[in-house]
Amino acid sequence: MAKSLQLQFETTTGKRLMVTVDDPKDSLTNTEIEVGMEAIIASNVFHVEGIPLSIVKSARVVERNVTQII
Amino acid sequence: MANLEYKQAVLKLVFEGGLTEEGKMKTKSKSYRNIQASASAEGLDTVATTLANFSNSPYIGAEKVETLNLI
Secondary structure: OEEEEEEEEEEOOOOEEEEEEEOEOOOOOHHHHHHHHHHHHHOOOEEEOOEEEEEEEEEEEEEEOOOOOO | OOOEEEEEEEEEEEEEEEEOOOOOEEEEEEEEEEEOOOOOHHHHHHHHHHHHHHEOOOEEEEEEEEEEEEO
């Protein structure tokens, strides 16, 4: 079972950017994730078509189940 | 006349990825696109350590990889 944490950001112009983290810690709290995402926005590292990120849109953990048949 | 023109930058995080059969350490990496050319080292480090801290994988380090077009 593969888990990933999907962090969704949005720019002032409404463009979205998803940043994913593989194998996230189960112990992560909502606050830790939100503080981390705010720090990522403040660092001014990511952009979408030249526009920096401005808000935290969402964060979710996605689990993928693969069953081998053959 | 040839020129190098900036194309894109990628932030690459490097993690420990277990051992090979010979007992040598393997690494696995995760790359993030949409990185500003002008991103500061401080900012890149914040992003790298924040994302690494969200994961169970043991973090080794990060690289900024720039691609230039030769035109």
